[in-house]
Amino acid sequence: xxxxxxxxxxxxxxxxxxxxxxxxxHSSFIMxxxxxxAREGGAYGIRANTREDIKEIQSQVDLPIIGIVKRDYAxxxxxxxxxxxxxxxxxxxxxxxxxxxxxxxxxxGGMSLDEFFWQAKEKYPKQLWMADCSTVEExxxxxxxxxxxxxxxxxxxxxxxxxxxxxxxDFRILREIIAxxxxxxIAEGNINTPAKAKRVIELGAFSVVVGSVITRPQLxxxxxxxxxxx
Numbered sequence: 001x002x003x004x005x006x007x008x009x010x011x012x013x014x015x016x017x018x019x020x021x022x023x024x025x026h027s028s029f030i031m032x033x034x035x036x037x038a039r040e041g042g043a044y045g046i047r048a049n050t051r052e053d054i055k056e057i058q059s060q061v062d063l064p065i066i067g068i069v070k071r072d073y074a075x076x077x078x079x080x081x082x083x084x085x086x087x088x089x090x091x092x093x094x095x096x097x098x099x100x101x102x103x104x105x106x107x108x109g110g111m112s113l114d115e116f117f118w119q120a121k122e123k124y125p126k127q128l129w130m131a132d133c134s135t136v137e138e139x140x141x142x143x144x145x146x147x148x149x150x151x152x153x154x155x156x157x158x159x160x161x162x163x164x165x166x167x168x169x170d171f172r173i174l175r176e177i178i179a180x181x182x183x184x185x186i187a188e189g190n191i192n193t194p195a196k197a198k199r200v201i202e203l204g205a206f207s208v209v210v211g212s213v214i215t216r217p218q219l220x221x222x223x224x225x226x227x228x229x230x
Contacts, residue, residue: 005063005064006096006097006128008044010206010207011207012043012045012207012208013045013207013208013210014045014066015034015035015041016046016188016209016212016214016215017031017034017035017215018048018211018215019031019216020070023216024217025216028050028052028055031053031056032059032060033060035057035061036060036061038061038214038215039061043063044064044207045063045064045207046063046064046065047067047099047188047209048065048095049067049068049069051069051092054067054093064096064097066095066097066098066186066209067093067099068086069081069086075109076105076106076108078101078105078106078107078108079101080153081099081100082100082101083108083109084116084119084120091124091127097128097129097149098129099132100130101113101154102131102142102145103134103135103160105158113141113142117129117145128148128149129148129149130147130149130150130151131143132153133153133177134154134155134156134160135158135160135164135173136173136176136180139177139180140180143181143183146183149183149206150184150185151185151186152166152173152185152186153188153189153209154189156189165190166188167190167191167196171199171200171203174205178203185204186206186208186209187201187205188211191208191210192210193213
């Protein structure tokens with residue numbers, strides 16, 4: 001059944017339903033309804049944060065979920081599923097895919113990506129994993145480690161990619177990643193129009209994740225309000 005769910009994502013839209021504690025829609029109940037609305041709109045998958053939100057989403061929709069836990073640690077810049085604690089939390093509710101930071105930055109306690117991923121794979125050998133990358137080189141490395149999915153999630157959000165934009169030069173970074181890896185590529189990050197979503201699929205992405213432009217009304221409102229400022 002999981003295999004069929006994953007195959008259903010090919011060429012389709014995944015909607016990121018997330019709201020951090022400081023955001024107006026922060027609520028597992030609301031994220032569950034957000035996922036339901038996304039499914040009614042045509043989403044084939046959901047990306048979600050925290051065990052609690054994912055559990056609620058699972059009660060509302062039967063769609064494959066990319067699960068993460070965002071958590072800050074004082075000794076590391078990595079915040080997307082940074083330690084085994086977060087992986088264990090996610091495995092309690094079993095999302096189809098678990099995504100984690102694969103930028104190569106040291107994890108809490110100084111653990112490397114390679115060491116952490118090998119430990120996670122050994123502990124949960126049947127779990128599917130997605131690498132959230134910020135550069136072509138990181139994507140190639142994650143691919144060599146054996147991640148099941150390679151994502152462009154972190155492009156523009158790390159020191160090494162600060163001046164990059166995923167959509168620049170007709171998605172050059174995405175095209176280079178697709179051409180150079182053997183695992184499936186999920187396009188994510190600043191894909192904020194239907195035309196961009198369609199384009200990344202045309203370029204060979206397995207699936208596309210769209211978030212804020214669908215699920216963060218405060219940011220959507222801001223774009224309209226700022227357009228009216230003289």
